[in-house]
Amino acid sequence: MTEVTYDYDVVVIGAGHAGTEAALAAARMGARTALLTTNLDTVGQMSCNPAIGGVGKGQIVREIDALGGAMGRAIDATGLQFRMLNCRKGPAMHSPRAQADKRLYQAEIKRIVEEQENLELRQEGVEELLVREGDRETEPPLVPGPSSPIPSIAGVRVRGGATYRAPTVVLTTGTFLQALMHTGEAKTAGGRAGEGTSAGISGALHRLGIRLERFKTGTPPRLNGRTIDYTACDLQPGDDAPQPFSFLTDELTQSQLPCHVTYTTPAVHDLIRANLERAPMYSGQINSSGPRYCPSIEDKVVRFADKQQHQLFLEPEGRNTREVYVNGVSTSLPRDVQDAMFRLIPGCERAQIMRYGYAVEYDYAPPDQLQPTLESKRVAGLFFAGQINGTTGYEEAGAQGLVAGANAALKVADREPLVLGRDEAYIGVLIDDLVTCGVDEPYRMFTSRAEYRLLLRQDNADRRLTPLAARCGLASAQREARLRAKLGQVDRVAHLLETVRYQGRSLSEQLRRPEVDWTAALAMAPAEAAAELAGAPADAVEQAIIDARYVGYVARQQTEVDRQRRLAEKRIPATFDYARITHLRHEAREKLARVQPTNLAQASRISGVTPADITLLMAHLGGGR
Numbered sequence: 001m002t003e004v005t006y007d008y009d010v011v012v013i014g015a016g017h018a019g020t021e022a023a024l025a026a027a028r029m030g031a032r033t034a035l036l037t038t039n040l041d042t043v044g045q046m047s048c049n050p051a052i053g054g055v056g057k058g059q060i061v062r063e064i065d066a067l068g069g070a071m072g073r074a075i076d077a078t079g080l081q082f083r084m085l086n087c088r089k090g091p092a093m094h095s096p097r098a099q100a101d102k103r104l105y106q107a108e109i110k111r112i113v114e115e116q117e118n119l120e121l122r123q124e125g126v127e128e129l130l131v132r133e134g135d136r137e138t139e140p141p142l143v144p145g146p147s148s149p150i151p152s153i154a155g156v157r158v159r160g161g162a163t164y165r166a167p168t169v170v171l172t173t174g175t176f177l178q179a180l181m182h183t184g185e186a187k188t189a190g191g192r193a194g195e196g197t198s199a200g201i202s203g204a205l206h207r208l209g210i211r212l213e214r215f216k217t218g219t220p221p222r223l224n225g226r227t228i229d230y231t232a233c234d235l236q237p238g239d240d241a242p243q244p245f246s247f248l249t250d251e252l253t254q255s256q257l258p259c260h261v262t263y264t265t266p267a268v269h270d271l272i273r274a275n276l277e278r279a280p281m282y283s284g285q286i287n288s289s290g291p292r293y294c295p296s297i298e299d300k301v302v303r304f305a306d307k308q309q310h311q312l313f314l315e316p317e318g319r320n321t322r323e324v325y326v327n328g329v330s331t332s333l334p335r336d337v338q339d340a341m342f343r344l345i346p347g348c349e350r351a352q353i354m355r356y357g358y359a360v361e362y363d364y365a366p367p368d369q370l371q372p373t374l375e376s377k378r379v380a381g382l383f384f385a386g387q388i389n390g391t392t393g394y395e396e397a398g399a400q401g402l403v404a405g406a407n408a409a410l411k412v413a414d415r416e417p418l419v420l421g422r423d424e425a426y427i428g429v430l431i432d433d434l435v436t437c438g439v440d441e442p443y444r445m446f447t448s449r450a451e452y453r454l455l456l457r458q459d460n461a462d463r464r465l466t467p468l469a470a471r472c473g474l475a476s477a478q479r480e481a482r483l484r485a486k487l488g489q490v491d492r493v494a495h496l497l498e499t500v501r502y503q504g505r506s507l508s509e510q511l512r513r514p515e516v517d518w519t520a521a522l523a524m525a526p527a528e529a530a531a532e533l534a535g536a537p538a539d540a541v542e543q544a545i546i547d548a549r550y551v552g553y554v555a556r557q558q559t560e561v562d563r564q565r566r567l568a569e570k571r572i573p574a575t576f577d578y579a580r581i582t583h584l585r586h587e588a589r590e591k592l593a594r595v596q597p598t599n600l601a602q603a604s605r606i607s608g609v610t611p612a613d614i615t616l617l618m619a620h621l622g623g624g625r
């Protein structure tokens with residue numbers, strides 16, 4: 001049989017949220033890229049919640065967009081309902097969220113992928129990783145010893161025997177490695193309802209000496225909306241003036257659909273308690289950890305035993321379907337218990353379940369085995385992104401995908417890698433947390449994880465990241481031009497706010513007083529300036545107001561950022577031998593050797609490494625603080 005071989009610069013495995021952003025990023029940067037996925041009809045599929053964004057996550061979507069990614073544009077084109085969460089709190093907490101039309105979202109992502117230059121999307125199931133040892137291309141050998149030379153990735157082999165050769169491969173297989181789904185006592189192999197599992201890749205990773213562990217996640221039942229009594233539920237409409245996710249979208253013009261809210265009842269909790277021994281998490285059928293902050297309904301009933309009710313959101317899955325996602329009732333209880341549970345929920349007494357909830361257990365590769373570029377420390381050229389790194393959520397996956405894809409392309413071009421700082425982006429916080437601290441439960445983003453969250457707002461993601469994206473080749477000329485125009489408008493508004501005075505104070509100073517809002521500030525300006533300010537674009541005004549109000553806080557955060565940057569400038573060579581520092585505590589030595597931080601700032605964030613350890617390390621690297 002003739003062996004078929006294809007050659008690329010970057011091969012991406014899996015076209016979920018991480019894989020599509022990875023492939024798009026690599027291709028935007030000019031790398032010849034192949035995106036291989038088991039099923040072309042599930043490109044960009046939302047395995048769980050039909051929604052994008054939320055607290056901490058909405059900021060990530062704005063950053064993905066500012067870096068030229070697809071997620072923001074796709075949700076703007078296909079969203080059913082848009083809300084800005086936490087509006088009553090300060091701007092650092094404002095978090096956009098949207099309900100998606102699940103099918104249209106997926107089709108839009110696939111369309112964006114299909115339209116991308118340098119990118120080929122193919123339906124292929126990857127079964128084997130190929131590595132290069134010296135001049136020889138081979139399947140991974142047996143587990144290498146600690147002193148074995150680091151192999152380089154050479155490509156992948158797909159079902160049917162064809163080979164895709166590439167010096168870089170990005171692995172984004174989500175929940176599909178050795179995946180097992182549970183509904184009550186019933187177990188099925190597969191990473192998502194109706195789909196199979198991938199076994200070959202886990203074997204290859206193991207043989208390369210890459211550690212794999214198990215996590216679990218769950219999903220709620222979906223109901224037929226025709227059978228829900230919405231009059232018994234509370235209405236939750238979208239925002240009156242919905243704001244787009246993408247900095248390229250001028251306005252959202254589609255009509256918005258409402259969501260509804262209902263609650264569990266004490267009778268539901270009694271039913272769950274009576275059937276706990278049939279829940280895989282409680283019967284011992286599942287041992288792996290799941291997301292603590294996104295617990296199943298059986299977890300909530302046990303952990304918050306005194307609560308009389310839990311809120312449930314009824315979210316439409318699309319405009320052309322009656323299917324409704326029941327947010328808040330993720331479960332792997334048996335089918336008969338799920339049926340009985342809805343009979344006891346107001347508004348859902350007669351509801352028909354269209355898909356039952358289930359939990360899935362899968363392999364992930366602990367991310368402390370990665371460099372800050374998301375490249376493996378054990379296999380040169382092999383990058384990891386998304387749920388395979390122990391994260392959960394489309395946004396977290398997309399963000400990692402973009403960075404991994406960009407770094408694969410940069411490596412092929414022999415250019416400087418892209419590593420975002422914790423002071424530059426939530427994406428920087430996410431990746432630094434993963435590679436520096438690892439994970440002990442599925443990782444999701446929260447605003448509280450970002451120490452500089454006043455700098456990392458959703459409104460300024462373009463100012464923070466688009467110039468960087470343009471330098472790497474990630475952002476289009478159109479995006480750059482839009483940002484330039486916006487910054488010009490912000491400067492003009494800021495100039496007026498600084499120079500126009502009222503009762504001895506500039507308008508900027510006036511805006512710092514809590515009782516002065518924009519309307520009041522306009523009333524303080526002379527007619528000509530007031531007219532110009534009133535006519536300025538809303539996004540430029542928003543930026544200028546936030547800049548004026550928070551100037552003092554931002555300056556204080558900047559001082560701390562500068563201190564950390566000085567630490568980050570103290571590089572630690574990859575070959576640094578921690579055993580040489582005889583006075584270093586055993587725990588610090590062991591953790592530093594495992595994580596291999598690239599600089600002192602990263603070393604200082606490793607849990608168990610103390611300021612005294614850092615001082616010792618600094619003395620050995622040479623130079624003071």
Ligand code: FAD
Pocket residue numbers: 013014015016017018019036037038039042043044045046047048049124125126127172173174175176191192197198201217218219294330358359360385386387388391392393394397398444
């Ligand atoms: P995925 O979106 O899973 O994409 C992986 C892709 O890889 C798929 O297209 C698959 O077909 C492809 N693939 C797999 N193996 C191969 C192979 N060998 N060759 C080629 N292609 C391959 N997130 C939350 O935030 N909250 C939740 O409550 C939540 N619940 C979830 C419940 C379930 C049941 C599941 C399955 C996921 C849940 N998630 C949840 C997680 C969310 O779906 C993921 O975080 C997100 O989809 C991860 O994106 P990804 O790109 O890493 O992987």
